[in-house]
Amino acid sequence: MNAKSIRVAVTRKLPASVEGRLSDLFETTLQTRSAPLSLAALIDLAQHVDVLAPTLGDRLDAAFFDAAGERMKLVANFGAGTDHIDVAAANARGITVTNTPSVLAEDAADMAMALILAVPRRLVEGVRALETGQFHGWSPTWMLGRRVRGKKLGIIGLGRVGEAIARRARAFGLSIHYHNRKPINPHIEEELDATYWDSLDQMLARVDIVSVNCPHTPATFHLLARRRLELLQPHAYVVNVSRGEIVDEEALASMIEEGRLAGAGLDVYERGAPSEKLLKAPNVVLLPHMASATVESRIEMGERMIINIKMFADGHKPPDRVILGLDDDLEPDV
Numbered sequence: 001m002n003a004k005s006i007r008v009a010v011t012r013k014l015p016a017s018v019e020g021r022l023s024d025l026f027e028t029t030l031q032t033r034s035a036p037l038s039l040a041a042l043i044d045l046a047q048h049v050d051v052l053a054p055t056l057g058d059r060l061d062a063a064f065f066d067a068a069g070e071r072m073k074l075v076a077n078f079g080a081g082t083d084h085i086d087v088a089a090a091n092a093r094g095i096t097v098t099n100t101p102s103v104l105a106e107d108a109a110d111m112a113m114a115l116i117l118a119v120p121r122r123l124v125e126g127v128r129a130l131e132t133g134q135f136h137g138w139s140p141t142w143m144l145g146r147r148v149r150g151k152k153l154g155i156i157g158l159g160r161v162g163e164a165i166a167r168r169a170r171a172f173g174l175s176i177h178y179h180n181r182k183p184i185n186p187h188i189e190e191e192l193d194a195t196y197w198d199s200l201d202q203m204l205a206r207v208d209i210v211s212v213n214c215p216h217t218p219a220t221f222h223l224l225a226r227r228r229l230e231l232l233q234p235h236a237y238v239v240n241v242s243r244g245e246i247v248d249e250e251a252l253a254s255m256i257e258e259g260r261l262a263g264a265g266l267d268v269y270e271r272g273a274p275s276e277k278l279l280k281a282p283n284v285v286l287l288p289h290m291a292s293a294t295v296e297s298r299i300e301m302g303e304r305m306i307i308n309i310k311m312f313a314d315g316h317k318p319p320d321r322v323i324l325g326l327d328d329d330l331e332p333d334v
């Protein structure tokens, strides 16, 4: 197949170098907008291309695939998470789905580590105090947070991002605990001096900070439901740079407000943006889903997406095929 005869459509504005490369290689429809397209526009694009390159926020469900017609054979997602795509429905129609794993792991881990430090040490509160004229000089009892060194970090889903967080956390003197479906490679476990917990409930009851790093799947929806949040000690913090749906946000906000949890550092939310209740909760640092927002990550995500499309165009299996059943447990996909 001549790659240039392959028609590709992206659904969002992408970094200029990625757009340039796509246009060099394929007959490409680009976008000028950073906001999601309407469903009708998505369907219209899909009907006229061989490859659709969607991203987070484009909901590709079974009805979408029904309406998309016969031509499209590859959905090359720009991003690691694919919970917005019904992969089973795509595969049932002979459509391959790929993602862009690994390339954003280090940047996502930096942001998780930033939250692990920022919440107990009241970083954002301190900045706000200064900006609003509440700083009247150093005092022995003002703006006291909690020490990070020596605390236990419980990672839910120790995969690429989780491991990168663990490495950082160890340098800050945290001990590493994790819950996966099964233990990780023993060499890595030993190197991280990580303790495996078969029981998530038991791990939650013992750690000081929880980091959510598993993908959002039907099995992980509200994995941290109220019942599990109640297992945490009242001095514990929750950090999440994965997907909002994994945590019961309403319960989390209530428990922080009631002092039954110490706080949270979040980059992702159940409904895309934080609820009013969460915005008003004390001891929270809330970010606008920016854990992978570096120039480098976004370019590498684009390059990875292009490799998948090129392999497909050349008649090979794209390397980052999303395989159903592989990620439908606690093993992270980012």
Ligand code: DGY
Residues within 6 Å of the ligand: 056, 078, 079, 080, 081, 082, 104, 242, 289, 290, 291, 292, 293, 334
């Ligand atoms: C992804 O790639 O799924 C990330 O959530 C984007 O930050």
